[in-house]
Amino acid sequence: MNFLYILNFFCYCMLMIQYYFLNLAMIYNVCWTNFQSICKQWKLKININKTKIMIFSKGRIPRNLLFNIDGNEIEIVSSYKYLGIVFSRSGSFLSTRKYLRDQAIKAMYAVIKKSRLNNLSIECQLDMFDKAIVPILTYGCEIWGFENLDILERVHLRFCKHILRLKKSTPNFMVYGELGRCPISVTVKSRMINFWCRLQEGKESKISCLLYKLLYVNFNNYGYDSKWILYIKKIFDDCGMSNIWQSHNLFEKRWVVLSVQQRLRDQFIQEWSTEMNTSPKGLCYRLYKNVFKFEHYLSVLPFNLLITLCKFRCGNNRLPIETGRWRNIPRSERLCHLCGSADIGDENHYIMSCNYFKDERCKYLPHYCIKNINVIKFKQVCSTQNIVELEKLCRFIKSISVKVYPPG
Ligand SMILES: [Zn+2]
Numbered sequence: 001m002n003f004l005y006i007l008n009f010f011c012y013c014m015l016m017i018q019y020y021f022l023n024l025a026m027i028y029n030v031c032w033t034n035f036q037s038i039c040k041q042w043k044l045k046i047n048i049n050k051t052k053i054m055i056f057s058k059g060r061i062p063r064n065l066l067f068n069i070d071g072n073e074i075e076i077v078s079s080y081k082y083l084g085i086v087f088s089r090s091g092s093f094l095s096t097r098k099y100l101r102d103q104a105i106k107a108m109y110a111v112i113k114k115s116r117l118n119n120l121s122i123e124c125q126l127d128m129f130d131k132a133i134v135p136i137l138t139y140g141c142e143i144w145g146f147e148n149l150d151i152l153e154r155v156h157l158r159f160c161k162h163i164l165r166l167k168k169s170t171p172n173f174m175v176y177g178e179l180g181r182c183p184i185s186v187t188v189k190s191r192m193i194n195f196w197c198r199l200q201e202g203k204e205s206k207i208s209c210l211l212y213k214l215l216y217v218n219f220n221n222y223g224y225d226s227k228w229i230l231y232i233k234k235i236f237d238d239c240g241m242s243n244i245w246q247s248h249n250l251f252e253k254r255w256v257v258l259s260v261q262q263r264l265r266d267q268f269i270q271e272w273s274t275e276m277n278t279s280p281k282g283l284c285y286r287l288y289k290n291v292f293k294f295e296h297y298l299s300v301l302p303f304n305l306l307i308t309l310c311k312f313r314c315g316n317n318r319l320p321i322e323t324g325r326w327r328n329i330p331r332s333e334r335l336c337h338l339c340g341s342a343d344i345g346d347e348n349h350y351i352m353s354c355n356y357f358k359d360e361r362c363k364y365l366p367h368y369c370i371k372n373i374n375v376i377k378f379k380q381v382c383s384t385q386n387i388v389e390l391e392k393l394c395r396f397i398k399s400i401s402v403k404v405y406p407p408g
Helices: 002-020 024-042 094-117 122-137 150-163 172-179 184-201 207-221 227-238 242-247 253-278 303-313 320-326 347-353 355-364 375-382 387-404
Strands: 079-082 085-088
Touching: 085 094, 094 122, 094 150, 122 150, 122 184, 150 172, 150 184, 172 253, 172 303, 184 207, 184 227, 184 253, 207 227, 227 242, 227 253, 303 387, 347 355, 347 375, 347 387, 355 387, 375 387
Parallel strands: none
Antiparallel strands: 079 085
16 A cells, blocks of 8 residues: 555656646645545555655755544654665755665674684675675665665675675775676666666556656656666767667567666776776786686685785785885885895785795796796796695785784
């Protein structure tokens, strides 16, 4: 009953606003008459305690407004939570996103706790995030997805950094790159397009289809700026599929949704690549990271070793190149203090050329890496798929960490 009531309310509000220029009393009367007829038809009783009035407007509400049902005054509220979505009178869904974020964070820590108890792999933890947390974060996103999604993406990144034991300050492109993951916005946009396709194919009598048609006619003929419609159009334009929007002709729904999803993913990978190649923090990272994919070492190494390697790759270490950054020392002065070679103390130096670690290098690295060193060999060492070589590399990194910055 509530569902019908709310949808009817929305529908009639929109019509009345358009034709009667926000005559609230008239809107209420029309809604009320309509609502009564529905209740009679379905033999339903109105629950006064759960019935509220919300006036969608950005201006002030007149103080003398009173709404009654059978002599009982109905409260006027500025926001109302219905089936997990918080509607607010300004039309913004910020409260919804904050509410979903809070719910998702609670569920996220429950997943992390269970994962630790059961020693789950990184892949498995990511799968649990996709199955249990993403549905909470994106609940109802078909409707509110056009708004800023940063608040939700921060939950995603927090989870990824948490399972890899990375610092909050780790550049996001490294986290996406190591795990081969795309932001939540790709999921949200795909779902919005999927919903739009369903509106095209749905029965004409469906309230959602009727409302869409009303919005579309107003958008096309009367210049009504519907943020939702503009956003759907923008997604198609950005994906180079403006023809689908212009013709409103679905060649095949499944193909449209999958194509949009793939193009959004490709665009993100392009942005990721640009950021990695232009960020000063990615100077070493881009030497051993070329392909956007889940890194092989995360699924084959024991947990303590994979964390060691991941932290080293993502700059979560205390090499002079990092500690110098914290102290605002110019890059050219962040030198290795162990070998006295006046080389910059970065990952490449310690793994490949620092004389202080000559013996460890012979012990842990493949023989072809010891002589005639160059950047290609450094790349080979850091991106090897061989599990024995990976384990040895991790042990080498551990010994470097202890000697470059001894504990205590
Ligand atoms: Zn050195």
